[in-house]
Amino acid sequence: MKKQYNPKLVEKKIYKFWEKGKFFSPEVSKSKKRFSIVIPPPNITGSLHMGHALNAVIQDILVRWKRMQGLKVVWVPGIDHAGIATQNVVERQLKKEGKTRFDLGKEKFIERVWEWKKKSGTIILDQLKQIGVSCDWSRTRFTMDKEYNKAVILAFSHYFKKGWIYRDKRVVNWCPRCKTSLSDLEVEYKEKKGKLWFIRYRFAENKKKFIVVATTRPETLLGDTAVAVNPKDQRYKNLIGRKVILPIIEREIPIIGSYLVDPSFGTGAVKVTPAHDFLDYQIAKKHNLELIQIIDEDGLLNRNVPSRYQGLKPQVAREKIIEELKNADLFEKEKDYIHQVPLCYRCNSLVEPLPSEQWFLRMSDLAKVALEAIEKKKVKFYPSRWAKISSNWLKNAQDWCISRQIWWGHQFPVWQCKEKRKFFFSQKKPKKCPLCGKCRPHQVEDVFDTWFSSALWPFVAFGWPKKTKDLEEFYPTDVLSTARDIIFLWVARMIFSGIEFMGKVPFKKVIIHATVLTKEGKRMSKSLGTGIDPLMLIEKYGADATRFGICWQISALQDIRFDETKIVAGKKFCNKLWNASRFVLLSIGEERFNLKKPKPKTPADKKILSELAKVIKNTDKNISKFEFGKALQGIYHFFWHKFCDIYIEESKKQIKNAKTKREIKSTKEVLIYVLANSLKLLHPFVPFITEEIYQKLPISNKKPLIIEKWPNQK
């Protein structure tokens, strides 16, 4: 053995050894007890970031720990087709060639995406291998493969038959760049400095008098159909029912009363633009107001506005409108105002609320079963505070807009009769229209929200809808580990999908892991240049050191302010481990040992053996509580300061001063026993180096460490 540990010489070799031995497969165990877990499938557009690395380490520790305990362990990997994200990547590529997806047409475009996927879609899986995750790669799934498509269609038809799917025209979040609807969860709000504009609406019967409304979007007045005030508002109460003249358009619109209006905001009077605002839409529905759409799907003003405004961007029209208002003496004042602007979570464009026909999944019953599962603790959250947060979301969950107008995704298995204009479900392309018997119906162009297919992951990963052995054996899974930003988007939806289709919750425990921040407490982000690339760390320090450094910083409750010096500490620890092992190997010479617990002969023997027993217990306790940082720190302290600093030094004396060969042997037995067990304890955390060393130990009846018996297992 060399004096210094070099991860580069070891890690690739060891990983190949594990793969070749098929040790990641559940078949290595004959146990009836099983432990199953599915990876949160990373997007095919993704490349490994610290969040992935942290989550990979957490899951891998659990999986390796359970595997060594002898359980039948499966960890299913996969990748997600990531509809909008992937489509955007390919669109950007096309843009460089001066083309749009519409130039290519749908079919060619989708071909192009598949090509891209083939080339770049599995990069992230190779990156995960580099950190040493022990997924069963033979079970890898892709959320767009043929079998997965069948599952999506079946799930849809199930909901369809239950009557929970409906089509409705309503105001939805629309991304004019992606040209698709978005669910509420796919919109992000960002603070932006803007203005609040105060505009006069003259009364129809007395044009000298007016009511002042405040708005952040004056341009939408072109689509106003009312002015609303709170009926409790003394200032305006008596005005309800009267008519005002809509500026510029010169149309009469009513003043209506609505309790949704906040009297303390602005002037207490609101212009109502039902087609382009969620609150206004709600008010309009109650009062049967007309919906005038003035912004089209490209995000431009359409034909329903005066010709001089047609085709303009709303922001451009805004300037002109204000000017026009000023000229007409209808402009009262403006005020600085910070408001939240809605942005597309995939491309960051300004989201326009606009009326559109979309497919919705009714949430009432589904949310109820998920809520019950959480409240009855059939699914337990770690840390527990996330349970409450999930419940609160489920209690208020709106119906889910599941249709998207992009091309990359699972297409709706819904067809439309050309005669009767009605929709019907069909798994395959119908030869004849079942509704009119004459026409050749055409398939709805929409595809599913990516999260619709992701929601099915914990059982489709095992083969559903086929009744596979895996599904039988491994569903429900034991643990799901994920980031907090997809609790609503994904976790909650998996819970109700699992109950709906499998009759059981998809996982018993959910770990919501920390967010990895920069040392300054800022968000890690590629675009801001604040991200740290885990692959760079692996390159620089080795995978074990990287895992060590990440794991050291895991605490259940707190976010991580990432500290690279912990990775350095990991590297030093690996070297310590290496050299301590070198010492033990050198001092025990050629003899072979079994791993029976030795009988302590000296106080030092006794002490180290009892310390070992303690640290084993402590490690088990901490891992089962998902306190990975504490678990590792405990072993670290034991190994470095109790074993190396004290016992190894003591053992030198014991060997030197020994009077009989038996006494020497006894010390050697303790040395190798403690070392071997330390390697076992450390293996889930730093798998490569521990495996490498373990293979060098002269122990009889030894297995590869990855499937070796966990300390104190029978």
Add this chain to the structure above:
RNA sequence: GGGCGUAUAGCUCAGUUGGUUAGAGCGCUGCGUUCACAUCGCAGAGGUCUCAGGUUCGAAUCCUGAUACGCCCACCA
């Protein structure tokens, strides 16, 4: 507007149901290299536990309030 999290050594964090002298890693200071490892060993310095009240024989820990930072949700146009 509602909710949540955090505040402990120069930095990143532990601190179990309140109980002697508040811990770790890194960094820092001093000493030490033939004897597993200088990616090391030994010794050491360093803390008004954010602030203000309260409960208690006793508070980093429990309660109330304040301040700061961060996050989430929401229909203030």
